[in-house]
Amino acid sequence: xxxxxxxxxxxxxxxxxxxxxxxxxxxxxxxxxxxxxxxxxxxxxxxxxxxxxxxxxxxxxxxxxxxxxxxxxxxxxxxxxxxxxxxxxxxxxxxxxxxxxxxxxxxxxxxxxxxxxxxxxxxxxxxxxxxxxxxxxxxxxxxxxxxxxxxxxxxxxxxxxxxxxxxxxxxxxxxxxxxxxxxxxxxxxxxxxxxxxxxxxxxxxxxxxxxxxxxxxxxxxxxxxxxxxxxxxxxxxxxxxxxxxxxxxxxxxxxxxxxxxxxxxxxxxxxxxxxxxxxxxxxxxxxxxxxxxxxxxxxxxxxxxx
Ligand SMILES: NCc1[nH]cc(CCC(=O)O)c1CC(=O)O
Numbered sequence: 001x002x003x004x005x006x007x008x009x010x011x012x013x014x015x016x017x018x019x020x021x022x023x024x025x026x027x028x029x030x031x032x033x034x035x036x037x038x039x040x041x042x043x044x045x046x047x048x049x050x051x052x053x054x055x056x057x058x059x060x061x062x063x064x065x066x067x068x069x070x071x072x073x074x075x076x077x078x079x080x081x082x083x084x085x086x087x088x089x090x091x092x093x094x095x096x097x098x099x100x101x102x103x104x105x106x107x108x109x110x111x112x113x114x115x116x117x118x119x120x121x122x123x124x125x126x127x128x129x130x131x132x133x134x135x136x137x138x139x140x141x142x143x144x145x146x147x148x149x150x151x152x153x154x155x156x157x158x159x160x161x162x163x164x165x166x167x168x169x170x171x172x173x174x175x176x177x178x179x180x181x182x183x184x185x186x187x188x189x190x191x192x193x194x195x196x197x198x199x200x201x202x203x204x205x206x207x208x209x210x211x212x213x214x215x216x217x218x219x220x221x222x223x224x225x226x227x228x229x230x231x232x233x234x235x236x237x238x239x240x241x242x243x244x245x246x247x248x249x250x251x252x253x254x255x256x257x258x259x260x261x262x263x264x265x266x267x268x269x270x271x272x273x274x275x276x277x278x279x280x281x282x283x284x285x286x287x288x289x290x291x292x293x294x295x296x297x298x299x300x301x302x303x304x305x306x
Contacts, residue, residue: 002034005214008065008074011039012150017175018200019078022098022218029217038074040064044083045150058085062203066092069203075211077203080171081196081227084203086235093206096219097227102170103198103248105131105191107184108158109165114184118142122164125154129265131167133244134191136267151176167191171198192246192261192272195230199223222251225282229258232286237262237298243305247286251279260289262298265305271296 005026009019016039023035044060059066065077066089081097088094107115118124118139125147126132132144147154147163151172158166170185202215226249233247247260256279261272273296275289290298 002032004034004036005076005211006074007035007037008040008068008077009037010045010061010065011041012045012152014151014172014175015078015080018080021175022078022200022202025098025218026214030214033214038068040068040074058087066203069205075204075208076215079201079203081199081201081231082169082194084196084201086231086238088203091206092203094201095204095206095212096202096215097224098200098202098218099220100199100223100226102174102185103193104170104188105167105186105193105197106170106173106182107165107167107186108155108173108181109183110158110163112183113165115139115165115186115190118165123162125158125161125163125166126168128167128194129242129244130194130246130263131191133263133265133267133270134246134261135167137263137270138190138267140267155181169193169197188248188259192259193248195234195245195247196227197248199227201227222279225256225279226250226258229256229282229286230260232283233258233260233290234286236287236290237293237302243302247289249282249285254279256282256285258285258289260293262293262301264301269297269301271298271301 007019009015019037042061042064061083062079068074069077069092120141121143123143123145125145127146127148147157147166154166204211204215229249230247244263249256249258255276257276259274263270271293273292275285277285
């Protein structure tokens, strides 16, 4: 009998796709195991009528899965890295991060109108303060409105609630096979992604040697280093509430390049900087860039938002 590993996943179509994807990578590399998917609802899946920034809860999309891990009801959980708080519960770790998919945001608009061509005052839907601030910074005339729910719901709402456009993550849209709905992939200069966007993380019990060994087979070291740098920056900047922060690291010619931004909610002030350094120094790079942003006025923005 092959040993069965229990995989915790959220229940949305995207989450299930992600978990099946991780399982298929694991199966290729670990034929001696079988995998059972265990769907679990999180608070973030249930509270659909409240703006994400108003719930302000850490672990909104992860806590129920973490409890299942701690109570030994599952062996690992699959998450979007961007949904995972920077501090994990005692006893749990992110033991692998898979190779990053497209980390950009995308515009989906009525009649495929490009961002620059959206009419003045157009109604644009997003539930992320980071997207709101960056869009308003470039187009203060647009009317940004909250749009909550999983990706399927948001696409439906675009029609039923008469949005001119919505902005969501490329990775999510592409995983669901909706390539043809994408109007435009937004350059980093217009929308710097969320920390960890496009990468999947596997959370495990820190002392579960057998599972750790299995999970390690799908770790992608470059993505792991980049996301580590981004999360280190976020951890250094945040202090308990949702703030418009974007960050993105990449590796080129053996060096890490990280870019980050902090903006005011109305998008009028936007501080943005970057840094290059050694891959082994990922954590320090994140902290150093956070300090650079703070020195340029990020502290004031963060205080005002809190
Ligand atoms: N906050 C929800 C969420 N969490 C992860 C993704 C996209 C997939 C990814 O970043 O890996 C999304 C959808 C979105 O932001 O539009």
